[in-house]
Amino acid sequence: MTIQTEQRQEYQKKVEAELRKMNAQIDEYRAKVDQSTAELSATYHDQMEQLYAQRDAAQxxxxxxxxxxxxxxxxxxxxxxxAWNELDASFKRAVDSFSK
Incomplete structure (x- = not known):
């Protein structure tokens, strides 16, 4: 196994772990949105769809x-x-707007 191959594998393991972490955070955010009022939930539904689409693109x-x-x-x-940077930025914006 070459160093380049090892570096690729390490990078992939790292980003796979980050993606799993982001999935958990999105799920947690979704639970908070689902517990909110119906009007607020409808507002954030679009944000959730965008997050899922960006997560899927990163995957x-x-x-x-x-x-x-x-x-x-x-x-x-x-x-x-x-793709990861777009997902991360969207997630941070969604959480910030929900916290206000």
Whole structure:
């Protein structure tokens, strides 16, 4: 196993753990939204749909990363990181707006 392969595997393990953590946070946020008033819940339903869509996009990029060749890996990693950053930012905005 080459160092590059080991680095890829370590990176993938790290981001898989981060994605699992984000999934748990989204589920926790969803539970809070579900417990809110019907009017407030309807407002945040759209945010939840956006979070799920972005989470799914990040998951697809992670899967693509795992299947990629050495030559394509760096480019796909950039795509994953962009998807991850968008998901993270959306989640933070959703939590901030719900807390107000």
């Amino acid at each position: 697809r990029k992670l899967e693509e990363l795992g299947r990629s060749s050495d030559e394509a890996w760096t480019e796909i990693q950039k795509g994953f990181e962009q």
